[in-house]
Amino acid sequence: MDAPVPVGIIMGSQSDWPTMREAAAILDDLGVAYETRIVSAHRTPDRLWDYGVTAAERGLRVIIAGAGGAAHLPGMMASKTRVPVIGVPIQTKALSGVDSLYSIVQMPKGYPVATMAIGSAGAANAGLMAAAILALDDAALASRLDQWRADLSASIPEAPRDV
Ligand code: RP5
Numbered sequence: 579m580d581a582p583v584p585v586g587i588i589m590g591s592q593s594d595w596p597t598m599r600e601a602a603a604i605l606d607d608l609g610v611a612y613e614t615r616i617v618s619a620h621r622t623p624d625r626l627w628d629y630g631v632t633a634a635e636r637g638l639r640v641i642i643a644g645a646g647g648a649a650h651l652p653g654m655m656a657s658k659t660r661v662p663v664i665g666v667p668i669q670t671k672a673l674s675g676v677d678s679l680y681s682i683v684q685m686p687k688g689y690p691v692a693t694m695a696i697g698s699a700g701a702a703n704a705g706l707m708a709a710a711i712l713a714l715d716d717a718a719l720a721s722r723l724d725q726w727r728a729d730l731s732a733s734i735p736e737a738p739r740d741v
Pocket of ligand 1: 644
């Protein structure tokens with residue numbers, strides 16, 4: 579039998595994918611398997627329910643959830659599964675993603691969502707955070723993540739230059 583996919587990347591809409599694919603790109607770089615699904619708290623609540631109820635038994639170990647506006651997806655998912663949920667606030671046109679951020683970050687006690695920065699940086703960091711969690715008991719992944727971080731560090735010049 580194939581090993582279970584450890585990371586689920588979910589998002590409220592197709593329109594979130596240009597942001598959420600930054601998380602997928604990081605996981606590709608680090609050789610971490612993932613699945614991608616559109617799961618909307620408001621438009622497909624039954625899909626959300628099913629995903630949350632089956633997440634742990636399917637072997638998911640981290641869920642990255644991106645949503646924008648009244649962004650209930652990460653919090654609702656956290657309420658349906660003990661699998662850790664990393665929230666990504668999508669940058670919105672109306673309120674620049676502050677609406678998404680506040681919707682995701684202010685969870686009541688008991689159902690945490692590890693909330694990232696707004697937009698693409700947050701999505702990429704969600705991928706890195708998921709990898710860091712999985713690396714706790716995966717030495718090969720830990721080594722790839724250490725190398726990724728070292729490469730990033732080495733790419734930063736010591737002094738600015740005119741470009
Ligand atoms: C949220 O509404 C989605 O996460 C998305 O960020 C936002 C807008 O969705 P669309 O109207 O583009 O489908 O549920």
